[in-house]
Amino acid sequence: MSKRTSQLLILGTFLAAGLTLSVACNTPSKTTQAGGDLGSRTYVPVGEWDKYYAFLSGGQSGGVYVYGLPSGRLIRSIPVYEPRAGYGYANVPGTESYERLAASGPMWGDTHHPILSETGGDYDGKRLWINDKANSRIARVDLSTFETKAIVKIPNLQATHGIAVISPDTSYIIANGEFRAEIPAGSVDVDSYSSVMAFLDPMTLETRFEVLMPGNCDIADSSKDGRWAFTTMYNLEGAVTVEGMIQREEDGIGAVDIHAAEAAMERGEFTVIDGVKVIDPSATTEKVVYVIPVPKNPHGCDVTPDGKYVMGTGKLSPTVSIIDISKIDQVENLRDAIAGQPDVGLGPLHTTFDGRGNAYTSLFVDSQIVKWNIEKAIAGDPTYIVDRVDIHYNVGHTQATLAETMHPTGEYLLSLNKLSKDQYLPVGPTMPEAQELIDISGHKMTLLSSFPAEPEPHDAVFMLATDLAPNVIQTEEFAINAVPEDGSRVERVGPNEVHVYMTAIRSKYGLNEFTVKQGDKVTITLTNIETIRDMSHGFAIEDYGINMALDPGQTREVTFIADKPGTHWYYCTWFCSALHLEMRGRMLVEAGG
Numbered sequence: 054m055s056k057r058t059s060q061l062l063i064l065g066t067f068l069a070a071g072l073t074l075s076v077a078c079n080t081p082s083k084t085t086q087a088g089g090d091l092g093s094r095t096y097v098p099v100g101e102w103d104k105y106y107a108f109l110s111g112g113q114s115g116g117v118y119v120y121g122l123p124s125g126r127l128i129r130s131i132p133v134y135e136p137r138a139g140y141g142y143a144n145v146p147g148t149e150s151y152e153r154l155a156a157s158g159p160m161w162g163d164t165h166h167p168i169l170s171e172t173g174g175d176y177d178g179k180r181l182w183i184n185d186k187a188n189s190r191i192a193r194v195d196l197s198t199f200e201t202k203a204i205v206k207i208p209n210l211q212a213t214h215g216i217a218v219i220s221p222d223t224s225y226i227i228a229n230g231e232f233r234a235e236i237p238a239g240s241v242d243v244d245s246y247s248s249v250m251a252f253l254d255p256m257t258l259e260t261r262f263e264v265l266m267p268g269n270c271d272i273a274d275s276s277k278d279g280r281w282a283f284t285t286m287y288n289l290e291g292a293v294t295v296e297g298m299i300q301r302e303e304d305g306i307g308a309v310d311i312h313a314a315e316a317a318m319e320r321g322e323f324t325v326i327d328g329v330k331v332i333d334p335s336a337t338t339e340k341v342v343y344v345i346p347v348p349k350n351p352h353g354c355d356v357t358p359d360g361k362y363v364m365g366t367g368k369l370s371p372t373v374s375i376i377d378i379s380k381i382d383q384v385e386n387l388r389d390a391i392a393g394q395p396d397v398g399l400g401p402l403h404t405t406f407d408g409r410g411n412a413y414t415s416l417f418v419d420s421q422i423v424k425w426n427i428e429k430a431i432a433g434d435p436t437y438i439v440d441r442v443d444i445h446y447n448v449g450h451t452q453a454t455l456a457e458t459m460h461p462t463g464e465y466l467l468s469l470n471k472l473s474k475d476q477y478l479p480v481g482p483t484m485p486e487a488q489e490l491i492d493i494s495g496h497k498m499t500l501l502s503s504f505p506a507e508p509e510p511h512d513a514v515f516m517l518a519t520d521l522a523p524n525v526i527q528t529e530e531f532a533i534n535a536v537p538e539d540g541s542r543v544e545r546v547g548p549n550e551v552h553v554y555m556t557a558i559r560s561k562y563g564l565n566e567f568t569v570k571q572g573d574k575v576t577i578t579l580t581n582i583e584t585i586r587d588m589s590h591g592f593a594i595e596d597y598g599i600n601m602a603l604d605p606g607q608t609r610e611v612t613f614i615a616d617k618p619g620t621h622w623y624y625c626t627w628f629c630s631a632l633h634l635e636m637r638g639r640m641l642v643e644a645g646g
């Protein structure tokens with residue numbers, strides 16, 4: 054055994070313990086950042102906007118949090134796989150958002166990776182996608198309204214984990230199945246287990262095709278030319294236990310040749326499973342899947358902004374593997390595609406970039422962000438480590454501003470820490486997650502500030518406000534089913550069916566009251582006819598479990614059975630004017646039906 058291999062082995066064992074242990078122990082002495090004038094570097098005066106939007110995944114909260122940077126102010130959250138009454142999202146059966154979410158699976162999810170639409174390798178400010186690891190789903194959010202517009206469950210795939218936009222023009226969304234499972238579903242035959250990488254239509258989220266992957270898939274990224282989809286693989290063993298998954302000294306970075314996969318599709322080299330065309334890479338004319346060997350159980354998978362390299366970040370190995378993308382289909386031995394493998398520190402999980410030739414790797418065990426120079430590391434120059442900064446504590450993902458695009462701004466970096474421990478006022482045995490903002494514009498990094506989030510952000514992406522704010526609409530366009538100003542009315546459409554049409558405008562509903570019979574199926578179509586930004590209205594019916602929220606111009610519908618007789622006040626839930634409390638009316642349900 055070489056000295057290097059034995060070192061890795063020892064580290065691997067130590068890290069496997071460290072990755073879990075460092076979570077369990079500790080009440081460290083409280084660390085405080087020297088104040089100085091740092092406050093002014095994140096201070097955004099009242100009335101001024103932040104320079105960046107930051108989209109943080111919500112983890113097991115099931116949505117996306119939107120912060121402004123550098124202030125760290127929470128601007129809003131986007132519920133995706135979770136009901137949220139405040140936005141009238143998926144909280145009431147019989148509404149569109151509820152029925153869409155319920156049709157796709159459970160009313161909760163586990164979101165890890167927000168990704169943004171690209172045109173020409175840069176963010177176009179149109180859409181965001183987010184995975185649900187727990188229920189094999191993916192969702193699309195429209196950034197003109199910050200609303201979830203589509204959710205689908207992906208066939209033949211268990212645990213949607215890494216997802217990525219295929220650069221430069223969002224030709225596909227790829228979704229990685231992290232857990233190997235039988236394909237087709239329904240048996241418990243371990244021999245039929247596989248992981249898949251799914252290629253989805255960005256708009257409909259339909260699966261265009263899937264590729265069976267050896268081992269498993271974890272984190273995803275793409276090359277900048279639309280050719281390659283990448284994934285880390287930590288279970289080339291194909292094991293079903295922890296012990297089994299750390300058996301081998303090497304796992305891999307998987308590279309799917311998208312052009313070869315499309316050619317295989319054209320030649321009919323696929324099997325239809327659960328309605329999806331599935332490519333078995335062992336049975337194609339052209340090679341579709343390449344597996345580059347890297348040290349055991351890698352995690353992060355990140356392509357440099359210039360599209361030259363894909364980085365596999367070590368996790369159990371203290372290294373980052375730098376893979377030269379141009380060599381993948383050129384070399385005989387895929388090890389020769391590895392341009393360098395610098396040591397960076399303990400428990401490296403994810404790597405991000407500043408666009409000036411530097412990489413930043415999160416070190417979970419060391420609780421640090423390490424800055425290192427890519428070309429120096431490749432050249433074997435021992436001075437490749439540029440700087441280290443301590444974070445608080447145990448960082449998972451790290452992302453630098455616009456690092457996923459071809460033009461990073463290299464200004465800030467967010468450290469998404471798994472534990473905040475002593476950093477905030479105690480709020481119970483479980484403390485908030487902590488994000489730390491680091492200025493990376495200079496040679497040395499400067500830790501600027503920290504802000505908390507609810508459980509539990511994994512990853513983040515950023516947009517310049519100037520690239521997104523102009524795309525955000527001020528009011529909704531009136532929909533085809535919008536109720537016009539003079540259109541409020543009640544229509545009996547069947548012996549036991551009533552349709553109520555109503556408007557809402559400060560500070561009155563179009564109907565002061567309406568009458569239905571007990572047992573009627575009631576549909577209410579409500580339009581907020583305001584034409585001014587931010588004039589939202591709500592609509593809740595006492596004791597009927599109904600609450601909708603309406604942006605200006607928006608129309609919402611709800612259908613329910615009027616099963617409780619009597620007087621039921623409905624009222625506005627968004628404080629809209631001095632007469633907000635008076636903005637109410639009565640639903641009169643006549644007993645007996």
Ligand code: CUK
Nearest residue numbers: 165402449450511512
């Ligand atoms: S995974 Cu959470 S720290 Cu789901 Cu992106 Cu690496």
Ligand code: CUA
Nearest residue numbers: 625627629633
């Ligand atoms: Cu409308 Cu309050």
Ligand code: CA
Nearest residue numbers: 287288298350
């Ligand atoms: Ca392994």
